[in-house]
Amino acid sequence: MKEKTAVDIVTHSSTFERRIIDTQVGNCTLYMLPAAVENVVSWRGAFISNPVFTNGDDLRQGLVVSLLDKGTKRRDRFQIADVLENKGAQVNYHNGGVGVGFSGRCLTRDVQDVMGVMAEQLLEPAFDEEEYQKAGMRVAASIQRSMERTGTLAYSALCRNIYSTSHPNFTHPPEEELRILSEITLESLHEYHSQHFGAKDLVLVVVGDIDPDEITRVVRSTLGGWETHKAPEAYDVAASFTSPEIAKVPMEDKSSIDVRLGHAVEMRMNHEGYVPLYLGNFVLGGNFSSRLMDVVRDQKGLTYGIRSSLIGISKFYEGHWQVGVTLSTDKLEEGIAATKEVVEEYVEKGPTEEELQQKKTTIIGTFKVELATTGGLAGNILRGVQNGFGKSYLDEFPERVNRASLQEVRESIQKHIQLDKAHMAMAGTLPEDQD
Amino acid sequence: MANRIESEKESLQDHFRVIEELGGIEHLELKNNGLRVLLLQQHAAPVVAFMVTYHVGSRNESTGLTGATHFLEHLMFKGTEKFNKEKGTSVFNVLQAVGAQMNATTWMDRTNYYEMLPKEHLGLAIEIEADRMRGARLAADDMESERTVILNEFDRGENEPFRKLYHSVWTTAYQAHPYHHPTIGWRSDIEQVTPDGLRHFYDTYYWPNNATLSVIGDYERDAALQLILDHFGPIPSAGHEIPDVMVREPEQKGQRRITVKKSGELGAMLMGYKVPEGLHDDADALDVLGIILGSGKNSRLFRNLTDKGLTTHVYASGARFRDPGLFTIYAFLSPEKTHEEVESAIWAILEDIKENGVEQSELERALNLLNAQASFERDGPFSIAAQLNEAIAAGDWKLYAQFNERVKQVTTSDIQRVARQYFEEDASTIGWYIPV
Numbered sequence: 065m066k067e068k069t070a071v072d073i074v075t076h077s078s079t080f081e082r083r084i085i086d087t088q089v090g091n092c093t094l095y096m097l098p099a100a101v102e103n104v105v106s107w108r109g110a111f112i113s114n115p116v117f118t119n120g121d122d123l124r125q126g127l128v129v130s131l132l133d134k135g136t137k138r139r140d141r142f143q144i145a146d147v148l149e150n151k152g153a154q155v156n157y158h159n160g161g162v163g164v165g166f167s168g169r170c171l172t173r174d175v176q177d178v179m180g181v182m183a184e185q186l187l188e189p190a191f192d193e194e195e196y197q198k199a200g201m202r203v204a205a206s207i208q209r210s211m212e213r214t215g216t217l218a219y220s221a222l223c224r225n226i227y228s229t230s231h232p233n234f235t236h237p238p239e240e241e242l243r244i245l246s247e248i249t250l251e252s253l254h255e256y257h258s259q260h261f262g263a264k265d266l267v268l269v270v271v272g273d274i275d276p277d278e279i280t281r282v283v284r285s286t287l288g289g290w291e292t293h294k295a296p297e298a299y300d301v302a303a304s305f306t307s308p309e310i311a312k313v314p315m316e317d318k319s320s321i322d323v324r325l326g327h328a329v330e331m332r333m334n335h336e337g338y339v340p341l342y343l344g345n346f347v348l349g350g351n352f353s354s355r356l357m358d359v360v361r362d363q364k365g366l367t368y369g370i371r372s373s374l375i376g377i378s379k380f381y382e383g384h385w386q387v388g389v390t391l392s393t394d395k396l397e398e399g400i401a402a403t404k405e406v407v408e409e410y411v412e413k414g415p416t417e418e419e420l421q422q423k424k425t426t427i428i429g430t431f432k433v434e435l436a437t438t439g440g441l442a443g444n445i446l447r448g449v450q451n452g453f454g455k456s457y458l459d460e461f462p463e464r465v466n467r468a469s470l471q472e473v474r475e476s477i478q479k480h481i482q483l484d485k486a487h488m489a490m491a492g493t494l495p496e497d498q499d
Numbered sequence: 500m501a502n503r504i505e506s507e508k509e510s511l512q513d514h515f516r517v518i519e520e521l522g523g524i525e526h527l528e529l530k531n532n533g534l535r536v537l538l539l540q541q542h543a544a545p546v547v548a549f550m551v552t553y554h555v556g557s558r559n560e561s562t563g564l565t566g567a568t569h570f571l572e573h574l575m576f577k578g579t580e581k582f583n584k585e586k587g588t589s590v591f592n593v594l595q596a597v598g599a600q601m602n603a604t605t606w607m608d609r610t611n612y613y614e615m616l617p618k619e620h621l622g623l624a625i626e627i628e629a630d631r632m633r634g635a636r637l638a639a640d641d642m643e644s645e646r647t648v649i650l651n652e653f654d655r656g657e658n659e660p661f662r663k664l665y666h667s668v669w670t671t672a673y674q675a676h677p678y679h680h681p682t683i684g685w686r687s688d689i690e691q692v693t694p695d696g697l698r699h700f701y702d703t704y705y706w707p708n709n710a711t712l713s714v715i716g717d718y719e720r721d722a723a724l725q726l727i728l729d730h731f732g733p734i735p736s737a738g739h740e741i742p743d744v745m746v747r748e749p750e751q752k753g754q755r756r757i758t759v760k761k762s763g764e765l766g767a768m769l770m771g772y773k774v775p776e777g778l779h780d781d782a783d784a785l786d787v788l789g790i791i792l793g794s795g796k797n798s799r800l801f802r803n804l805t806d807k808g809l810t811t812h813v814y815a816s817g818a819r820f821r822d823p824g825l826f827t828i829y830a831f832l833s834p835e836k837t838h839e840e841v842e843s844a845i846w847a848i849l850e851d852i853k854e855n856g857v858e859q860s861e862l863e864r865a866l867n868l869l870n871a872q873a874s875f876e877r878d879g880p881f882s883i884a885a886q887l888n889e890a891i892a893a894g895d896w897k898l899y900a901q902f903n904e905r906v907k908q909v910t911t912s913d914i915q916r917v918a919r920q921y922f923e924e925d926a927s928t929i930g931w932y933i934p935v
Binding site for chain 1: 542543544589591595598600645647655657658716761765795796802808811831834870871872880882
C-alpha cells in the first residue's frame with residue numbers, strides 16, 4: 065500500500081466530512097481527523113452543564129473549573145504537574161457558559177497519559193479546602209483586576225441592559241460578582257460538580273498525528289465510562305429588543321474610553337438567516353477594510369480600533385449585535401456620532417455587490433487559514449458539531465457563505481440591525497468627569 | 500519542457516546566492532541588492548506565511564523622533580501609487596479579499612510585516628511588500644489622520660497600569676541606550692513628528708539590504724524565488740551605509756527603583772536584571788532558568804508565591820534582544836499582600852539558586868518542555884514565522900534553528916553561574932505598581 069504523504073492528507077480531494085472519523089465511545093461522541101503534522105496531537109472538547117445563572121452557578125462553575133488542575137482524589141497538584149510538565153503537555157479548561165470546554169496538546173506518544181490526567185481531573189477533582197481558599201482568592205483578584213479595564217466594564221454594562229438575569233450572556237457588575245463569590249462554600253462546589261459535571265452532550269475532537277483505533281481505545285479507557293448528569297436546562301434562551309438605555313461607568317485615569325453600542329439579535333446560530341447576517345455585519349465592521357474602520361479610523365482618525373460583531377449567539381440561545389470602539393476623551397462625542405452615521409447609512413443602503421463578494425472571499429480564505437493548525441482544525445470541527453452542523457461544517461461553511469445573496473444580506477441587516485433600538489455603554493474618564 | 504525548467508534554475512542561481520541551510524531552512528541572498536531570504540517548506544496545510552522583517556526598531560530612534568518606527572509602520576498601510584484606497588486597492592482591501600491574515604508589529608529591534616494566506620496568493624503578498632518597500636506615499640494628510648489614531652493607541656496603553664509599569668522599568672533601567680523609551684514613543688514626539696522626519700527615517704532604513712524575507716508553508720521553492728526575484732529584484736540596495744546603533748548603556752552600579760501610582764485595584768511588580776545580548780552564550784542558560792523559575796506548577800516562583808497565596812500570577816522571562824536587555828520577573832499581587840513580602844520572597848528564591856543551584860530534575864523538566872514546544876511550533880507556519888522574526892531581530896536567524904541544540908548543552912552549573920552573575924542587586928531595577 066502506498067504510504068500517505070502530508071499533501072495527500074491535507075490537500076485530499078475528499079471532503080472533510082469523509083475524512084473525519086466519528087464514533088460513539090460510551091457517552092462521548094468522538095471525532096478524529098489524522099493530519100499531516102509530526103508527533104503532535106491536539107484536542108478540543110466540551111460538555112453541557114446547565115448552570116442556573118440566577119443563583120450564582122456561573123461563578124460556582126468558574127471556581128470548579130479553576131480547581132480541576134489543583135489535584136485529584138488520587139494525586140496532588142504537583143504530582144499531576146510532574147506528569148504534564150515533564151512531557152511538555154498542556155491541558156486547559158474553560159468556563160463556557162452553559163457548558164465546560166477543555167483542550168489539550170501533547171506529543172503522540174503521550175496521549176494515553178495526558179488524556180488519563182484530564183479524565184481524572186474532570187471526574188475526580190480533590191476539592192481540597194486549602195486549594196479552594198486559594199482559588200477563591202484568585203477569582204476575586206481577577207474580578208478586581210477586571211475593574212481596571214474599560215473594555216470589560218463597558219461590555220458588561222451593555223450586557224446588563226440587553227439580557228435578563230437568567231440568560232447565559234448576562235453579566236453581573238464586578239461588585240456583585242465579588243459578593244456572590246464570597247458566599248460560595250466548598251460544599252456547594254462539591255454539590256455543583258456532582259450535579260452538573262457529566263458526559264451530557266460530551267463531544268471530543270482529536271486532530272493530528274494519530275491512529276484513530278488507538279485514540280478510540282484511549283478515550284474508551286479514560287472518558288468512556290463517564291456518566292451523564294441530570295441537571296435540566298434552566299436558562300433564558302431568548303434575547304429581545306428592550307427600550308434603549310445609556311450606561312456610563314466613570315473611571316479615573318482612563319484617557320481612552322471604551323464605548324459599546326448594541327442590541328439583542330433574535331436568532332440562533334443554526335438559523336438559515338445567520339450567515340447572511342454574519343456577512344452583513346462583516347462588511348460593516350468585521351476587519352481592517354470594513355466600513356467602520358475605513359471611515360472612523362482611516363478617514364477621520366478618531367480611533368485606534370473599531371469593530372462590529374455578533375456576540376454570544378449559539379445553537380442554544382440568542383445573543384446580540386454590537387459595535388465596540390475606543391475613543392480618547394476629547395474625541396468621544398465626534399467618534400460616537402461618526403460611528404452612528406456609518407451604521408445608519410450602511411443599514412439603509414446595504415453593501416454593494418463588490419463589497420459583498422470581497423468579504424465572502426475574505427471569510428472563506430480566513431476560514432481556510434484557520435485550518436492550518438491541528439488546534440484550529442479541532443476547534444472548528446467542535447464548533448460545527450456543537451452548533452448543529454455536524455462534521456460537514458468545514459466543507460459546508462464556505463458553500464453557505466457563497467450562497468448568500470445581496471438581497472438576503474440587505475434584508476437581514478435591515479431586520480436585525482436597528483440603531484434606534486441600540487443601547488450604549490461607555491467606561492473611562494468621561495468628558496464631564498475630567499478635571 | 501525540461502530545458503525550460505533547467506534554464507529557469509540556472510537563471511535563479513544567477514540571481515540568488517545560497518548562503519547556508521540549517522534545520523530545514525534555506526538562507527539565500529539576492530545578489531544585486533543584498534536582500535536576505537529564508538525558505539522553509541511545510542506542506543501540512545495549503546497556506547503560506549510571508550514576512551518581511553526590517554532590521555529597524557525603536558532602538559534606532561533618537562530624541563525627538565521616538566515612535567517614528569511605529570508611526571511609519573502605520574503609514575505603510577496607507578498605500579503606494581499602485582495599492583491605495585482611492586483606487587480601491589488598499590493593502591488591507593486587496594489582501595483581506597483573498598483571506599489573508601495580515602498585520603505588522605514594531606518592537607525594539609525590528610519591524611515586521613506579515614501575511615498568512617492561501618498558498619495560491621503568495622505572489623500577491625510578495626508584490627505588495629516589494630511595492631511598499633520603496634514606494635510608500637507617506638502623504639501629509641494620511642499622516643495627520645493617522646496621528647490621532649496613534650494617540651488613541653497611546654491612550655489605550657496609558658489605561659493599563661501594567662503596561663505603564665513595564666515602560667517605567669525599562670526607562671529607569673536604561674539611561675543612555677534607546678531601550679530607554681517606549682516603542683510607541685513619547686506623546687509629545689507623536690504629536691510633533693513631521694512628514695519630513697518620517698520620510699528621512701523611511702529613506703534611511705527601508706531598503707532590501709536592511710531586510711529579511713521569510714517564506715514558510717506550502718509552496719514550491721523555485722516558483723517562490725522567481726516571484727521574489729520579479730518583485731524585489733528591481734529594487735536597488737541603499738546608496739548609503741545603514742546606520743548602526745553605537746550607544747552602549749553604561750554599567751549599572753546600584754539598584755534602581757521606580758513606583759507607578761495609578762487608579763486600580765491590585766498591585767503588581769516587575770523586577771528587571773541586566774543581562775547580555777541575545778546572541779551571547781549565557782542567554783541559553785538564562786532562558787532555561789526562566790522556565791525553571793516561572794513555567795508551570797512545579798516552577799520555583801509558582802510553588803513559593805502563587806501556591807502560597809502571595810501572588811495570583813507570576814512569570815519569568817529571559818531576554819533575547821540585539822543589545823544587552825533585561826531578564827524580567829513579573830508578579831501580580833494577591834489581595835492584601837504587600838509588595839515588600841512578595842519582593843522579599845522573590846529575592847529569597849533567587850538567592851537560593853545562587854547559593855545552592857537547581858536540581859537536575861528541574862533542568863530536565865525545562866528541557867522536556869522546550870523539546871515538546873519545538874514540535875508544537877511546527878504546527879502551522881505562523882508560529883514559526885513569529886519565532887523566526889525574533890531570532891532575526893536578535894541578530895541571527897540561526898538562533899531559531901539551533902535553539903534546541905543550544906539549550907541541551909546547558910548544565911545545572913551553568914544555571915547557578917548565570918544566576919550568580921546576573922541576579923545582582925546592583926544591576927537590578929525594581930518597579931512597583933501601587934493602585935490608588
